[in-house]
Amino acid sequence: MNMPKRIVLLGKTGVGKSSLANTIFGEATFKIRQFNDSKTHCSPAETKCVNGRSITLIDYPGFFDAGRSETQQKCETVACITESAPGPHAFLIVLKVERFTEQEKAVITQMCEYFSEDALKYAVVVFTHGDQLPEGMKMEEYVEQSEGLSDLVKKCGGRCHVVDNKYWRTNGEDQYRSNQFQVAELLNTIDKIGMENNREYYIDEKLQEVERKIQEEEGSIRRSLGNMSQEEIRKQAVINILKKQKSNAARTRIRNLVGLAVIAGLVATVSAVLFNSRSGKVLKAAPIFNKEITAEALADVVAEKVAALDVASPATGIAEAVEVITTPVSVIQKTFEVVMDKLNALYEKTYNPWNLFE
Structure with a gap:
């Protein structure tokens, strides 16, 4: 069997991506996610042999959904890019x-934001719920009736197909309204994409970097x-890379939370310092909590510190004033480093699969 063709499915929740994947495979491989069920997740990637071709279908859940964090x-x-490395043969x-x-x-704009305009050269528009297609009409005719649809399909090289996961499961009198016919046509279209682009699959810098990491993991x-x-090694390498990426993401979230706590502590500490001098005098409050604080306002605070310290040399007074203000910053920085070391150690023991027993 040749290397599988990697095909990424993009679409909103509820359009029938999982059903389309099962129609292409000819069996219920992908879990069907209910529209309101946020707990059920489709398998990210599955590989099967279809019409003599090895096909890997990669689900990108809710790509066009509004309101996703x-x-x-x-x-x-990240998961989609990793699974499709070194690059998808088709979107x-x-x-x-x-x-x-x-x-x-907004499909075109969003797709180009996450990939690039070149991705459209490898894109095919696939319609589901083909039973809604007017009797006797083909998809190309339906598309021409809508300026928006027509524009989208043209930007995807005029490539479009239609399936129906409910009524077109068996061949009827109308060959066009047959999933078996439509899947065969879709796979033929995907075969032609590489030849039209003089490159077998789509690639960009992100995919190249991920592929480099996967190959390093394969060597290890x-x-x-x-x-x-080799197939088992590749599969395990992809799994390992995904685990590491999730580990890094979790680590970043911890750092962000600690960072917010440190910032809050820093603001409170510096505010307290600006209210009190070493001589115990109470100074004028600086507008620390004012979003419009300026360099001039901070300069005034330093000047007040110099006067409060009451030293002979103005230069020495300025240096000591700055030291008073910045000392809490250095102390908190050291505290931050210690806290991060402890959190990372705890994380490694609790979540990191490579250091589970350490």
Whole structure:
């Protein structure tokens, strides 16, 4: 069997991506996620042999969903890129046969933001719920009736197909309204994409970097477990890279939380220092909590410190004033480093799969 063709499915929750994947595979491989069920997640990638071809389908959950958090979107992007490295042979933009809304019009913009404009050269628009297609009409005719749909399909090289996961499961009198026919046509379209672009699959800098890391991981696995097949080594390397990326993401979240706590403590400490001098005098409050604080305002605070210290040399007074203000910063920085070391040690013991027993 040749190396599998990597196909990424992009679409909103509820458009039928998982059902499309199962239709392509000819069996229920992907879990069907209910529209309101946020706890059920589809498998990120599955590989099967279809019509003599090895196919890997990679689900990018809720790619066009509105209101998804940046963290969630980033994690899913990382997983998608890792699974599709060194690059997808095709992107399937999955839409329903229904009215084309403003959200669907943003497909092009969003896809180019997360990948690049070159990704459209490898894109195919696939419509689900083909039973909504008017009788006797083909998808190309339906697309021409909508300026938005027509523009989208044209930017994807005119490539579009349609399936129906409910009524088109068996061949009827109309060959066009047959999933078996449509899947065969879709796979033929994907075969042609590489030839049209003079490159077998889409690639960018992010994918190249991920592929480099995967190959390094493959080498490490091969040296330690030489009895594995190349397919098994590749699969394990991808799993390991995904684990490391999730580990780094969790570590970053911990650092951000600690950083917020340190900032809060820093503001409180510096505010207290600005109210009190070494001589015990109470100074004028500096506008620390004022978002519009300026360099001039801070200079006034230093000047007041110099006067409060009552030293012979103005230069020495300035140096000591600055020391009074910045000392808490250095102390908190050291405290921050100690806290981070302890948190990282705790994290390694609790969550990191490579140091589970340390």
